[in-house]
Amino acid sequence: xxxxxxxxxxxxxxxxxxxxxxxxxxxxxxxxxxxxxxxxxxxxxxxxxxxxxxxxxxxxxxxxxxxxxxxxxxxxxxxxxxxxxxxxxxxxxxxxxxxxxxxxxxxxxxxxxxxxxxxxxxxxxxxx
Amino acid sequence: xxxxxxxxxxxxxxxxxxxxxxxxxxxxxxxxxxxxxxxxxxxxxxxxxxxxxxxxxxxxxxxxxxxxxxxxxxxxxxxxxxxxxxxxxxxxxxxxxxxxxxxxxxxxxxxxxxxxxxxxxxxxxxxx
DNA sequence: AATGTGTTACACTATACATATAACAAAAGA
DNA sequence: TCTTTTGTTATATGTATAGTGTAACACATT
Numbered sequence: 001x002x003x004x005x006x007x008x009x010x011x012x013x014x015x016x017x018x019x020x021x022x023x024x025x026x027x028x029x030x031x032x033x034x035x036x037x038x039x040x041x042x043x044x045x046x047x048x049x050x051x052x053x054x055x056x057x058x059x060x061x062x063x064x065x066x067x068x069x070x071x072x073x074x075x076x077x078x079x080x081x082x083x084x085x086x087x088x089x090x091x092x093x094x095x096x097x098x099x100x101x102x103x104x105x106x107x108x109x110x111x112x113x114x115x116x117x118x119x120x121x122x123x124x125x126x127x128x
Numbered sequence: 129x130x131x132x133x134x135x136x137x138x139x140x141x142x143x144x145x146x147x148x149x150x151x152x153x154x155x156x157x158x159x160x161x162x163x164x165x166x167x168x169x170x171x172x173x174x175x176x177x178x179x180x181x182x183x184x185x186x187x188x189x190x191x192x193x194x195x196x197x198x199x200x201x202x203x204x205x206x207x208x209x210x211x212x213x214x215x216x217x218x219x220x221x222x223x224x225x226x227x228x229x230x231x232x233x234x235x236x237x238x239x240x241x242x243x244x245x246x247x248x249x250x251x252x253x254x255x256x
Numbered sequence: 257a258a259t260g261t262g263t264t265a266c267a268c269t270a271t272a273c274a275t276a277t278a279a280c281a282a283a284a285g286a
Numbered sequence: 287t288c289t290t291t292t293g294t295t296a297t298a299t300g301t302a303t304a305g306t307g308t309a310a311c312a313c314a315t316t
Contacts, residue, residue: 012273019226026232038292049275054293065233071282071292084234092231093244098147099224100248104154105193106212106220110249114242116221120228121238140304166261177306182262199261199313 001029003046013048017056025065025076026124032081036066036074129157131174141176142183149184153193153204154252160209164194164202 003020005013024030036042039057043050057074060066065081068074084092103113131148133141152158165173167181174181185202188194193209196202212220231241 014273019229022226022233023229026229040292051276052274055273057293063230068293069283070294072284073292081233081235084231084236088234089236089244092227092234092236093248096224096227096244097248097252098150099220100245101147101151101154101252102191103212103220104249104252105150105209106216107209108212108217108220110246113245113249116217116224117228117241117245118238120221120225121232121241124225124229124232142304168261179307180305183304185262196262197314198263200315201261 005046005048014052014055014059017046017048017053018059021056021060022065023124025081027127029127030076032076033078034076036076038073133174133176142180142187145174145176145181146184146187149188150193151252153209155255157255158204160204161206162204164204166201 001021001024003017005016007013009016011019021030021036030036036057037045039050039053042053046053057066057068061068064077066074066076067078100113108116129149129152131145133144135141137144139147149158149164158164164170164185167178167185171178171181185194185196189196192205194202194204195206228241236244
């Protein structure tokens with residue numbers, strides 16, 4: 001699992017970390033029950049602070065993508081991650097909506113945006 | 129042009145305003161050359177501060193969606209907004225990517241995501 | 257001449273982000 | 287049992303963003 005953090009990005013590094021772990025799960029590289037590094041070990045590995053890793057972990061726990069077992073460790077949701085609820089779909093739609101609107105303003109057709117989506121899915125699923 | 133600001137949202141209100149103006153442009157409700165309210169009038173109308181409206185305007189100017197004519201007023205890009213450059217497409221893709229990954233983790237198929245996209249396009253384009 | 261415009265400059269509060277250090281209590285391993 | 291490791295909690299510091307408030311400036315517009 002290779003993590004790349006861009007310190008100059010406007011995306012907070014705890015979020016970058018969480019998002020890349022999500023990609024790891026999407027790619028199947030991180031499977032249910034797999035354990036993640038301890039907050040201290042991961043922080044040292046990535047050259048960031050313990051609390052920052054901890055924040056990424058809690059962000060993912062909030063989404064129920066991982067389980068944090070106090071004083072033991074962190075694992076990928078062992079029972080598997082259930083299919084998106086209506087609420088989760090709505091949340092995703094709410095976040096994508098302004099980006100779609102921007103695409104429309106930039107005169108991208110629906111077909112072009114569908115193609116972009118397809119390329120992203122392909123790119124995420126590719127082992128790299 | 130009806131603007132609805134959710135003060136409890138984690139999305140900054142200047143961004144909410146900018147995004148809804150973008151939707152207005154995408155919908156064709158705001159056409160090239162149309163003038164926007166002054167920062168003071170808009171702020172008073174929306175119950176927010178002048179600087180907050182100003183921030184939204186500069187956000188849209190940065191994207192070249194509007195033109196700010198100093199000491200005169202603000203208008204929608206009069207020459208029309210050009211089609212997305214490769215860089216703009218890449219920026220959009222970078223922003224959508226983590227959302228697609230999350231969708232995949234939530235076991236949404238590519239088809240379901242394409243359908244979601246289609247519904248968003250339809251919804252944005254609808255006059256309401 | 258008066259009004260309206262975006263701009264700029266302060267000041268202030270609140271929150272988010274990130275780091276640093278330290279201590280705690282319980283699980284895990286030797 | 288003893289030691290290490292674990293996530294948790296607490297305190298502190300510094301930086302940046304968000305949002306509001308007030309005021310003045312210079313230039314267009316009317």
